[in-house]
Structures are given as C-alpha cells and as structure tokens.
Amino acid sequence: MDELILTPNIDGADDFYADLLAAHDGLDKAESDALNARLVLVLANHIGDRTILKQAIDAAKAR
Amino acid sequence: MNKIFEQPLYAYARSPDQDAPAPVRHQVIVIGAGPVGLAAAIDLAQQGVEVVVLDDNDKVSFGSRAICFAQRTLEIADRLGCARPMVDKGVQWNTGKVFFDDRKVYEFNLQPDEGYAHPAFINLQQYYFELFMVERVRALQAQGAPIEIRGRNKVEAIGTHDDHVKLEVETPEGSYTVEADWLIACDGANSPTRRMLGLDFVGRVFEDNFLIADVIMEADFPSERWFWFDPPFNRGQSALLHKQPDNVWRIDLQLGWDIDKEREKRPENVIPRLKAMLGEDVQFELEWVSIYTFQCRRMEKFRHGRVLFAGDSAHQVSPFGARGANSGLQDTDNLCWKLKMVLDGTAPDSLLDSYDVERIHGADENILNSTRSTDFITPKSEMSRILRDAVLDLSEHYEFARPLVNSGRLSVPCTYDGSPLNSADALDGPAETRPGSPCPDAPLGDEFLLPKLAGKFTLLTIDADAPDRIEEEGVTVERLALSVKDDRTLALKRRYLGDAEGAVYLIRPDQHVAARRDSYEDNAFRHAIRRAIGKE
Numbered sequence: 001m002d003e004l005i006l007t008p009n010i011d012g013a014d015d016f017y018a019d020l021l022a023a024h025d026g027l028d029k030a031e032s033d034a035l036n037a038r039l040v041l042v043l044a045n046h047i048g049d050r051t052i053l054k055q056a057i058d059a060a061k062a063r
Numbered sequence: 064m065n066k067i068f069e070q071p072l073y074a075y076a077r078s079p080d081q082d083a084p085a086p087v088r089h090q091v092i093v094i095g096a097g098p099v100g101l102a103a104a105i106d107l108a109q110q111g112v113e114v115v116v117l118d119d120n121d122k123v124s125f126g127s128r129a130i131c132f133a134q135r136t137l138e139i140a141d142r143l144g145c146a147r148p149m150v151d152k153g154v155q156w157n158t159g160k161v162f163f164d165d166r167k168v169y170e171f172n173l174q175p176d177e178g179y180a181h182p183a184f185i186n187l188q189q190y191y192f193e194l195f196m197v198e199r200v201r202a203l204q205a206q207g208a209p210i211e212i213r214g215r216n217k218v219e220a221i222g223t224h225d226d227h228v229k230l231e232v233e234t235p236e237g238s239y240t241v242e243a244d245w246l247i248a249c250d251g252a253n254s255p256t257r258r259m260l261g262l263d264f265v266g267r268v269f270e271d272n273f274l275i276a277d278v279i280m281e282a283d284f285p286s287e288r289w290f291w292f293d294p295p296f297n298r299g300q301s302a303l304l305h306k307q308p309d310n311v312w313r314i315d316l317q318l319g320w321d322i323d324k325e326r327e328k329r330p331e332n333v334i335p336r337l338k339a340m341l342g343e344d345v346q347f348e349l350e351w352v353s354i355y356t357f358q359c360r361r362m363e364k365f366r367h368g369r370v371l372f373a374g375d376s377a378h379q380v381s382p383f384g385a386r387g388a389n390s391g392l393q394d395t396d397n398l399c400w401k402l403k404m405v406l407d408g409t410a411p412d413s414l415l416d417s418y419d420v421e422r423i424h425g426a427d428e429n430i431l432n433s434t435r436s437t438d439f440i441t442p443k444s445e446m447s448r449i450l451r452d453a454v455l456d457l458s459e460h461y462e463f464a465r466p467l468v469n470s471g472r473l474s475v476p477c478t479y480d481g482s483p484l485n486s487a488d489a490l491d492g493p494a495e496t497r498p499g500s501p502c503p504d505a506p507l508g509d510e511f512l513l514p515k516l517a518g519k520f521t522l523l524t525i526d527a528d529a530p531d532r533i534e535e536e537g538v539t540v541e542r543l544a545l546s547v548k549d550d551r552t553l554a555l556k557r558r559y560l561g562d563a564e565g566a567v568y569l570i571r572p573d574q575h576v577a578a579r580r581d582s583y584e585d586n587a588f589r590h591a592i593r594r595a596i597g598k599e
Binding site: 005006007008009010013014016017018020021024027029032033036059060062 | 432435438439444445446447450454457460461462463465466467469472
C-alpha cells in the first residue's frame with residue numbers, strides 16, 4: 001500500500017525553502033494565501049494518489 | 064571580572080624601527096592581533112617569513128565574542144601548533160535542542176563519523192583562543208622565528224605603492240613610519256584599513272538587535288546548544304543558550320529593531336530578562352553584556368595590490384552558524400602559503416588573485432547560509448512567519464520537516480569548486496575529496512593523516528605507485544605512500560577511494576586537493592603542480 005513519505009526527501013532543503021520564500025517576495029497577505037492555495041493544488045495533482053493525499057491532509061491537521 | 068581582560072598580553076615597547084634614520088622595510092605587516100591576524104602571523108613565521116603584527120590595543124578581546132570553533136579551524140590551529148590547549152580547555156558538544164513556544168520540538172546530534180583527530184565543534188571564549196595563539200607566538204620567538212607583536216601601535220595612514228606599502232603608526236611615544244612588502248589587514252568588521260583606502264563594503268543590513276550576555280552560574284544545564292523560537296520568556300523573538308568553559312554561559316536574546324540600546328544594556332533591565340529565561344531561583348553573575356546588530360556583506364575584492372584583507376575586514380556575516388572567526392582562519396590558511404611562494408619567487412604574483420577567487424567563493428557561501436538562517440529566525444513578512452511556524456510545528460511530529468528548521472547552519476569547510484588552481488577530476492572517487500576539497504582527516508593507527516599533509520605540497524598515494532619525489536618549476540613534491548590497510552577503520556578508504564582500487568592525490572600546503580587520478584601519470588601531475596601555483 002502507498003505510504004506518505006514523512007522522512008526527509010528533498011535534496012537541498014535550504015535551497016527549496018529559499019525558493020519558496022522568494023516566490024512570496026513582494027506579495028501582500030491575500031496574494032500570498034492565494035499562491036499557497038494554488039501551490040497545494042499543483043502539488044496534489046502531481047501526487048495524484050488519493051490515498052496519499054488523504055494521509056497528507058491528516059498529517060497536516062494533526063498538531 | 065576575569066583577570067584575563069586586565070593583563071596586557073603584548074604591552075607597548077619601543078621598537079628600534081621608531082629610532083631608525085629611514086623607514087624599516089618588513090616582509091609582511093599584519094594589522095590586528097585578533098584570531099585571524101595571529102593565525103596569519105604564525106603561519107607565515109612558521110614558514111620563515113618575517114612578520115610584524117600591529118595592534119592598537121595590548122590585550123585580548125573583551126567579552127567572549129566568537130565562541131564556537133569548528134573542526135576545520137582546529138585542524139588549521141593544529142598546523143599552527145596551538146590546537147591542543149584549545150581542545151583541552153574548550154567545551155565539546157554535539158547535541159542541539161530546538162524549542163518552539165513552550166515545548167521542545169526536536170533535538171539533533173552533530174556527532175560526525177568516527178576517525179577525526181578533532182571534535183566537530185568546541186566552545187571556547189575568543190579571549191582564550193587569542194591567548195593560546197599569543198603563547199604560540201612567544202614559543203616561536205623563543206625558537207628564533209621572525210615574528211613580533213607590537214601593542215598600542217595604531218596605523219593612522221597607509222600609502223600604497225607598486226612594490227610596497229608604507230604605514231604611519233601612532234604609539235604612546237609618538238608616531239613613526241614603517242614599510243612592508245605586503246600588508247594583511249585583519250582589523251575587523253569596522254576595518255580602519257578599508258576606510259583609509261576608501262574601499263567599498265556593501266551588503267544587506269538586518270534590522271534587528273540582539274542582547275548578548277555571558278553569565279557565570281553553577282547550573283546543571285548540559286553541554287548542548289539550546290535554541291528557542293518564540294519562547295514565553297521572549298515572545299515573538301528567539302533565544303540561544305550555549306556553554307563555555309569556566310561555567311560561563313552564552314545567552315543571546317533577540318530584541319527587535321525599535322529599542323533603546325543603552326537602556327536595554329543596563330543590568331536592571333538585563334537581569335529580569337535572564338531570570339525569566341533561566342528561572343527565578345538560578346544564581347548567576349553577569350560577566351559581559353553587549354547589544355549587537357549585524358550585516359551580511361563583503362568587499363568586492365579581497366586583494367588590492369599589495370594589501371590583502373582577511374577575516375571580518377573582508378566579509379561580515381550574521382553570527383548564526385559560527386561563520387565569522389571560522390571563515391577568517393580559512394582565509395589565512397588559503398593566503399599564507401601563496402604569499403610565501405610569491406615572496407620566494409616560486410610562484411607568480413598572480414597566484415594571489417586565486418586567494419580572491421577562492422575566498423570570495425567561501426564568503427559568498429557563508430553569506431548565503433547565514434542570510435537564510437537569519438530569514439528563518441527573523442521572518443521578514445507575515446507569510447514568511449506562517450511558513451516558518453508551520454515548519455516548526457511539523458518538525459515536532461515529522462522528521463521530514465527538521466532539515467528545514469534553520470537556527471544556523473554550522474560552519475563547514477569550504478570546497479573550492481571551479482578554482483583555477485584545480486585540475487579536472489580524474490578519479491571516480493568520493494565527492495568529499497574532489498579537487499578543491501579540504502582533505503578530511505583519517506586515522507592511521509595511533510596517528511592521523513592531516514599532520515602528514517601540512518605546510519607543503521604532497522603527493523598522496525593510496526595503493527598506487529608514484530615517484531618518491533617530483534621537482535617541477537622549483538616546487539618539490541614529496542610522496543606520502545599509504546594503503547587502505549593502514550587504517551583498519553576504513554575511513555581512509557571511504558573518504559579517499561570509495562569504490563576505486565587506488566588513487567593518487569596532489570595536496571596543496573593548505574590541505575586542499577589540487578588534483579586526483581586513479582594512477583600516477585607524470586605529465587598530468589606536472590601539469591597539475593604548475594596549475595596549483597598559478598603557472599598555467
């Protein structure tokens with residue numbers, strides 16, 4: 001069965017995080033929220049697998 | 064108050080230069096007797112270069128300042144003959160804990176692989192670091208090495224010429240003029256040398272203030288690095304706790320931008336902050352308090368004719384990551400062997416341009432890392448803070464988010480990828496020893512590899528044939544013949560061979576790899592030697 005990856009999986013984590021922050025540069029809060037929403041949907045489509053997506057939603061909700 | 068701050072370490076004494084009928088010319092003058100200036104002077108003196116250090120003060124630096132010294136720095140200090148007392152006195156640590164709000168979110172362990180002579184990090188007050196270096200200078204003097212430190216010698220004017228530099232020096236007994244073939248400016252972030260030469264220093268200013276305090280306490284906090292994001296005792300800001308020798312603890316509290324610095328520095332304002340952090344019952348004594356702001360910036364070039372800038376005078380970073388003093392020692396490590404070869408006429412003057420290329424590469428890497436840490440610690444927009452807090456929340460439950468938490472990317476040695484001194488990689492070997500890399504240490508029975516590679520060009524062969532010595536363009540390269548069997552822990556194999564059967568490495572005097580191949584090939588290595596000294 002497919003399993004959500006929750007161990008480090010991004011090569012160059014600092015570079016990725018810098019890219020993410022840079023994408024928000026110069027945006028106001030509403031624009032940034034909208035960017036994040038679009039980003040979630042783009043990534044969700046890339047993943048595709050509904051089982052994984054469900055696990056990801058649950059992981060993000062747990063605090 | 065610690066007596067070490069009171070005692071003049073290099074008290075002013077009249078120099079014969081002050082009574083000479085004409086200005087005396089020295090081979091090298093170093094301005095600044097901090098860790099970087101002292102490292103430069105020791106390195107040069109060990110190679111027989113005549114060097115004079117001028118400092119406007121006569122004591123060690125006040126307050127703990129730089130406290131985290133990395134493995135590479137200790138390896139360099141070992142080559143300079145002063146690592147032992149540093150390691151003996153320093154506090155070794157490898158656990159870091161990260162707190163968010165009122166809870167610990169995770170901890171990490173910096174313990175590297177086994178098989179290094181020196182620990183990953185030690186914490187040691189800068190004044191001890193300087194003290195041990197001054198003791199090393201005294202030991203070299205006792206052996207007759209041409210090295211001198213002149214306290215309370217303040218450089219007031221600098222004249223630059225094609226073949227020398229002329230300095231006007233102010234002392235308690237008036238001023239005098241002195242000359243040098245080469246000048247190394249290690250006079251710190253506010254470098255008077257840089258100002259006198261009218262040189263740029265551009266970069267990014269971070270609008271934030273940090274309260275830095277050294278407290279003496281008998282507390283049972285462990286020897287770990289503790290970092291807090293948004294803790295109850297310093298809402299919306301960060302905090303850091305780190306142990307130093309002598310029961311001194313370093314505390315860093317972020318204060319924000321709009322504060323009254325003089326007011327925040329007063330003990331009646333500092334002590335309640337510390338009590339909120341440490342607990343009401345903890346007894347402590349304040350040793351040193353300061354408030355700092357910082358910038359991430361560098362000079363456009365570190366070499367200006369016969370004037371070479373090293374350490375904070377050339378580049379400045381945020382303190383997160385311990386990349387200040389640690390990168391300064393990598394500067395002098397890179398510079399001194401080149402300067403020696405140029406002084407001897409073995410290498411062309413242009414070899415010094417590679418100091419610029421290689422150390423600007425290092426400075427940019429440090430600035431990038433420390434800027435990113437600062438952006439994480441002090442988010443500059445609402446969304447940046449939301450993302451940061453999301454990373455911290457996730458890091459408590461999921462391992463994947465931990466590499467994204469950035470409370471400082473701790474100093475690692477710089478690899479000079481793309482340096483004009485490197486030859487193309489001709490070994491299918493480990494990435495960590497590709498050309499440009501600093502040689503990782505490895506155990507050899509009761510000894511270690513790095514001391515065998517210090518201060519000269521070396522042809523390191525591991526299960527490979529080569530001549531015992533090569534002479535090329537006035538450079539003598541001696542072979543160090545090893546076998547994977549010399550290290551039963553196999554660290555030597557892991558770090559230098561990988562899957563290769565054997566390898567030949569050309570190692571520079573600063574222990575960086577200049578070239579490597581799977582076997583010895585005379586033309587290729589002669590070419591590599593010429594390249595490494597700037598003759599190709």
